[in-house]
Amino acid sequence: MKKKSKNKLFIYLSLAVFILLIFLHFLGFLNIPVSFVLDKFSAGQNSSFSFFTKLKYSFINFQEAQDLKNENQELQQQINQLLAENTQLLALKSENEQLRQILNFNKDSEHDYVMSKIVGKDINRSNTFIINKGKNDGIALDYPVIAGHGVIIGKIIEVRNNISVVLLLTDNLSQLGITKQDLNKSIGLAQGEFGLSIKAELIPQDIELNEDDIIISSGLEKIVPRGLIIGRISRITSTENDLFKSAIISPVLDYQELTVLSVIIPKIYQND
Amino acid sequence: MIKYLYSFVIAAVLVFIQVSILSVFNITYNLNLLLVFLIFTTIIFGLKRSIIFAVFIGLLINIYSFLPFTTIFIIYLIIIMLINYLYKNVFTNFSYFSSLILAVVGTVGYSLLTAVFAYFFYIINLTNIYIIIDYNYIKNIIAAIILNLILISVFYLFAKTTIKTLNLSLVLKNEL
Numbered sequence: 109m110k111k112k113s114k115n116k117l118f119i120y121l122s123l124a125v126f127i128l129l130i131f132l133h134f135l136g137f138l139n140i141p142v143s144f145v146l147d148k149f150s151a152g153q154n155s156s157f158s159f160f161t162k163l164k165y166s167f168i169n170f171q172e173a174q175d176l177k178n179e180n181q182e183l184q185q186q187i188n189q190l191l192a193e194n195t196q197l198l199a200l201k202s203e204n205e206q207l208r209q210i211l212n213f214n215k216d217s218e219h220d221y222v223m224s225k226i227v228g229k230d231i232n233r234s235n236t237f238i239i240n241k242g243k244n245d246g247i248a249l250d251y252p253v254i255a256g257h258g259v260i261i262g263k264i265i266e267v268r269n270n271i272s273v274v275l276l277l278t279d280n281l282s283q284l285g286i287t288k289q290d291l292n293k294s295i296g297l298a299q300g301e302f303g304l305s306i307k308a309e310l311i312p313q314d315i316e317l318n319e320d321d322i323i324i325s326s327g328l329e330k331i332v333p334r335g336l337i338i339g340r341i342s343r344i345t346s347t348e349n350d351l352f353k354s355a356i357i358s359p360v361l362d363y364q365e366l367t368v369l370s371v372i373i374p375k376i377y378q379n380d
Numbered sequence: 381m382i383k384y385l386y387s388f389v390i391a392a393v394l395v396f397i398q399v400s401i402l403s404v405f406n407i408t409y410n411l412n413l414l415l416v417f418l419i420f421t422t423i424i425f426g427l428k429r430s431i432i433f434a435v436f437i438g439l440l441i442n443i444y445s446f447l448p449f450t451t452i453f454i455i456y457l458i459i460i461m462l463i464n465y466l467y468k469n470v471f472t473n474f475s476y477f478s479s480l481i482l483a484v485v486g487t488v489g490y491s492l493l494t495a496v497f498a499y500f501f502y503i504i505n506l507t508n509i510y511i512i513i514d515y516n517y518i519k520n521i522i523a524a525i526i527l528n529l530i531l532i533s534v535f536y537l538f539a540k541t542t543i544k545t546l547n548l549s550l551v552l553k554n555e556l
Contacts, residue, residue: 118427118428118431119427119431119461122431122435122457125435126435126450126453126454126457129439129449129450130449130450133449133450138449142443145392145440145443146443149392149396152396152400153396153399153400154400156396156400156401157400157401157404160400160401160404160405161404164404164405227399227400227444228399228400228403228444229399229403229404229409230444230445230446231398231399231403231412231414231441231444231445232445232446232447232452232494232498232511233446233509233511234409234520236446238399238444249508250508265446265507265508265509266445266446266507266508268443271443271444273444273445273446275446275509279509280512280514280516281509281510281512302515302516303516364406
């Protein structure tokens with residue numbers, strides 16, 4: 109009997125602690141202990157995440173010759189770099205043409221970047237990365253996250269003081285305005301598919317699409333700049349009778365191999 | 381005080397393993413080490429001890445989640461109370477079978493509660509995403525059940541061996 113009442117008291121006490129914690133959290137009093145824990149954790153977490161990611165890929169590539177792998181990686185990097193440069197140049201060219209027409213130089217396309225390291229994944233959402241930068245570094249909700257040379261991999265969905273959660277483009281809830289490299293207008297919407305690939309939807313039938321076409325962000329959303337590479341079209345899934353075209357986009361990077369990312373901070377928001 | 385400190389250190393190590401090691405590998409991503417640990421702690425040490433672990437683990441893991449602060453702690457609290465109730469009222473002893481059933485109940489309960497809470501917070505605008513219950517979600521729950529069953533089997537074997545070797549039958553508080 110005594111034990112039962114003791115247990116009840118313990119449960120009530122736990123609930124009281126829990127309510128107090130919520131209260132303290134909303135008042136911001138927990139920021140200091142949380143920051144302390146994160147500071148102590150994140151260095152080790154990034155090291156272990158990088159180590160195990162490399163370990164995972166070393167198992168996968170074990171059979172391959174090392175020099176072939178290195179060469180392949182270098183070539184891949186070059187391709188990505190050239191792809192990014194080419195995309196940026198084309199985007200700049202078309203933007204420049206428009207700007208010349210209206211003789212009004214717009215500086216909104218300039219951005220700052222915050223380098224961040226991946227420290228883990230959200231256990232309740234598989235298509236996510238947790239990065240070691242947050243509100244204190246100027247990151248806010250919906251900011252685009254890139255890897256390598258301008259390859260967009262997702263957006264920020266949760267920001268804490270020293271940490272943020274990135275939702276990958278391959279997640280079913282991810283959406284982004286898209287276009288082709290050589291077009292100025294937005295042609296459709298990219299939406300994640302089961303965490304594996306990205307589906308391009310709502311593309312008008314008059315837009316010509318071919319396999320291996322590079323798809324980039326259209327800049328339709330104010331925060332996401334135009335010209336960030338999303339991927340290549342690997343398969344066109346619609347027929348001529350459909351109202352809109354749809355296609356499967358394969359990301360140009362293997363998201364699971366990443367350990368370092370950059371968050372784009374639009375200058376227009378920097379004084380907020 | 382030392383007991384709480386030990387619990388915090390164990391919780392921190394487990395959270396570290398879950399977030400930064402298990403999440404890297406596709407095969408272990410669905411393994412919920414934290415949940416299995418809490419279920420097993422409830423069976424072996426009773427409700428009080430598992431609540432202490434749930435507080436530390438729940439709050440630490442919530443730092444790395446899109447869910448609002450304390451949500452995972454609440455989910456853990458509900459799960460361990462359910463496990464404790466089932467263990468005391470439905471299963472009569474500490475057996476392999478009861479551990480497996482409780483692991484399945486805990487895993488399914490955790491997955492469903494997470495989805496419900498995420499959707500609730502999405503409706504009231506506290507989160508930007510929710511969990512879609514689709515084929516992929518079901519596939520993940522099945523994978524989680526299988527992996528958690530394997531892990532709880534390992535825990536069970538470890539506990540049985542330890543109890544037998546060290547004659548620690550009194551550790552099983554719930555059997556008293």
